[in-house]
Amino acid sequence: MQVALVTGIGGQDGYYLARLLQEKGYRVVGLVHSTDNQALEERLPEVSFVRGDVTRSAEIAEVVERFQPDEVYNLAGFSFPPASIADPVEAWRINSTGALNVLEATRALAASKPDVKFYQASTSEMFGRSQTPPYDEATPLRPETPYAASKAAAHHLVASYRTQFGLFAVCGILFNHESPFRPPHYVTRKVSSGVAEISLGLRERLELGDLGAVRDWGFAGDYVEGMWLMMQNSRPEDFVLATGVGRSVEDLVDTAFGVVGIGSWQPYVDVSPELVRPPEENSPIGNPEKANRVLGWKAGTSFEELVGKMVATDLERLRTR
Ligand code: NAP
Numbered sequence: 639m640q641v642a643l644v645t646g647i648g649g650q651d652g653y654y655l656a657r658l659l660q661e662k663g664y665r666v667v668g669l670v671h672s673t674d675n676q677a678l679e680e681r682l683p684e685v686s687f688v689r690g691d692v693t694r695s696a697e698i699a700e701v702v703e704r705f706q707p708d709e710v711y712n713l714a715g716f717s718f719p720p721a722s723i724a725d726p727v728e729a730w731r732i733n734s735t736g737a738l739n740v741l742e743a744t745r746a747l748a749a750s751k752p753d754v755k756f757y758q759a760s761t762s763e764m765f766g767r768s769q770t771p772p773y774d775e776a777t778p779l780r781p782e783t784p785y786a787a788s789k790a791a792a793h794h795l796v797a798s799y800r801t802q803f804g805l806f807a808v809c810g811i812l813f814n815h816e817s818p819f820r821p822p823h824y825v826t827r828k829v830s831s832g833v834a835e836i837s838l839g840l841r842e843r844l845e846l847g848d849l850g851a852v853r854d855w856g857f858a859g860d861y862v863e864g865m866w867l868m869m870q871n872s873r874p875e876d877f878v879l880a881t882g883v884g885r886s887v888e889d890l891v892d893t894a895f896g897v898v899g900i901g902s903w904q905p906y907v908d909v910s911p912e913l914v915r916p917p918e919e920n921s922p923i924g925n926p927e928k929a930n931r932v933l934g935w936k937a938g939t940s941f942e943e944l945v946g947k948m949v950a951t952d953l954e955r956l957r958t959r
Contacts, residue, residue, distance in 0.1 A: 640664045643705055645692055645740060646713030647685065648673030650819040651759070655711060655862040656682050662866070667705045669698075671714065692736030695743075702743035709869050711757045712740045718823065719763055719785040726784035733785070737792035741799050741807065748805055755869050756796070760809040762854070762880070764790045767918045772925035774878050775811065797876075806874045810865050813880035813924040816944060817858040818951035825887060826855065826948060829894050834952035836906055837898035843906055847913030849888040852921035856881045857939035857947070867933040880924025881937040893942055897949040 642659045646652045647668030656666045666685045690697045692714045722729035744756045765773045766780035781787040799805045820827040832844035864879040895903035929935040
């Protein structure tokens with residue numbers, strides 16, 4: 639039985655990836671950081687959980703040595719870009735030093751298990767906003783936030799482990815992907831939960847920032863399939879995963895209200911000047927052509943299906959709480 643170690647298993651992608659790997663017959667070992675163990679065990683009953691912190695090199699080395707994984711997926715991350723502006727040091731510690739620690743532990747394992755593979759959760763944020771989209775694997779990295787800079791450092795480290803040590807190490811450069819597991823501070827979830835509350839009469843209005851901001855939003859369940867496919871590729875290479883289509887926050891609002899049968903959403907939405915960020919030079923849209931051609935991967939879930947899933951799950955949560 640193949641063993642996969644997933645760091646960041648308590649997060650959104652960790653959940654979908656663990657489910658996918660189990661469906662494919664892997665034994666999944668999940669590194670849990672501060673997330674409540676009991677909730678995770680209920681969600682993913684067959685995963686072996688181990689507590690650990692990627693910033694502690696000895697701890698990670700011990701976990702990798704103990705479980706001898708065939709595939710290591712480093713999803714652990716300081717993952718909310720705006721928060722990295724308030725705490726760049728922590729973003730660096732987790733995203734750069736943490737990734738280096740997991741890479742080092744994997745390299746040590748490769749001495750006795752040369753076929754071990756490593757996946758790094760890179761991000762479209764590394765491209766910044768100064769270049770004309772769509773962005774692909776050849777687009778230069780021009781990070782603008784501490785989050786993006788820390789992820790870019792890890793991205794380059796992975797390439798150096800490939801070149802210097804011959805490690806099968808890949809980076810998935812993922813554009814925004816969402817699901818009902820997105821935390822409430824992300825705009826997609828803020829909208830899905832707000833719309834669900836409004837439709838049930840639990841709240842009157844939704845406060846948002848710039849409705850014109852555009853993102854390339856896909857469904858996390860599709861993106862973890864792309865991660866796994868990258869690890870099965872004959873050569874270690876990086877891939878962009880994206881839908882290739884940009885949708886505005888206004889589209890998101892319109893679609894979410896449509897799900898609950900509210901056609902005219904304007905009376906329920908306030909645009910708060912405090913939440914409006916400076917206008918973006920370009921919108922981050924990806925080009926998934928390489929993943930499509932080489933891996934046969936495609937973001938299968940439409941924007942409408944994604945928003946529908948998120949609103950339906952929030953409605954269900956509110957009705958059963
Ligand atoms: P997420 O829900 O925020 O999950 C991140 C996970 O990392 C959490 O379970 C967290 O555990 C864990 N973690 C944080 N600090 C850690 C540490 N020091 N040691 C071990 N684990 C630690 O993020 P996600 O949306 O699933 O994304 C997964 C990865 O992909 C992240 O690295 C993210 O930056 C990257 N990414 C995400 C997107 C996206 O749109 N979702 C796009 C591009 C890249 P605790 O909560 O217990 O601390």
